[in-house]
Amino acid sequence: MARRSTGWRRSATISTKAEQELASASLDSIADRQVLYLTTVGRTTGMSREIEIWFVVCREHFYLFAETGEAAGWVKNIRHNPRVAVRIGEWETDAMARVLDRHADWKLWEEVAAIADSKYGWGDGLPVEITPLPFSGARCDRG
Numbered sequence: 001m002a003r004r005s006t007g008w009r010r011s012a013t014i015s016t017k018a019e020q021e022l023a024s025a026s027l028d029s030i031a032d033r034q035v036l037y038l039t040t041v042g043r044t045t046g047m048s049r050e051i052e053i054w055f056v057v058c059r060e061h062f063y064l065f066a067e068t069g070e071a072a073g074w075v076k077n078i079r080h081n082p083r084v085a086v087r088i089g090e091w092e093t094d095a096m097a098r099v100l101d102r103h104a105d106w107k108l109w110e111e112v113a114a115i116a117d118s119k120y121g122w123g124d125g126l127p128v129e130i131t132p133l134p135f136s137g138a139r140c141d142r143g
Contacts, residue, residue: 027132030088031057038064038130039085040077040097048085049077054122055088055130056115062086062095062132063112065125075099078128086130093132100127 039050051074055062066072070079078084078097086095100109109127116123 027057027060027062030091033088035088036062036064037087038074039087040074041081041083043077043080049074054116054120056112056119058108058112058115060132062130063116064128064130065113065116065123066128067125069126070099072126075126075128084130086132095130095132097128097130100129 034054035052036055037050037052039048041047042049053064053074055064057063066075069075078099082097084095084097086093100112102109105127108129112127113123
């Protein structure tokens with residue numbers, strides 16, 4: 001998933017705590033946006049596949065909901081290769097994805113579904129957790 005070089009760069013002098021605070025501030029600043037663009041790697045073609053989808057932020061992760069559950073192509077792609085890219089406005093980062101398990105993650109499932117219901121009036125579907133990689137290239141274009 002090649003992308004252009006932009007804005008934010010990792011500095012050798014930035015501590016892990018400072019990185020986490022910056023990442024958290026970044027997520028908080030975009031949490032009210034309506035959609036994000038998720039890029040997965042096609043499981044049969046190996047080509048990048050981008051979708052536009054609703055999202056919520058909870059505990060420094062993004063959560064997306066697959067309305068058609070395991071039948072969604074992007075969920076199948078994630079099952080095959082969990083490395084993804086996320087873009088929201090000018091902010092973008094590489095990330096890792098995982099499909100929540102209804103039994104093991106039931107409390108988290110309920111929490112993020114409630115957040116989505118509050119934000120969109122809809123929180124059904126299969127939740128997928130997206131974890132931005134620490135300064136893997138998280139960046140923001142600046143004018």
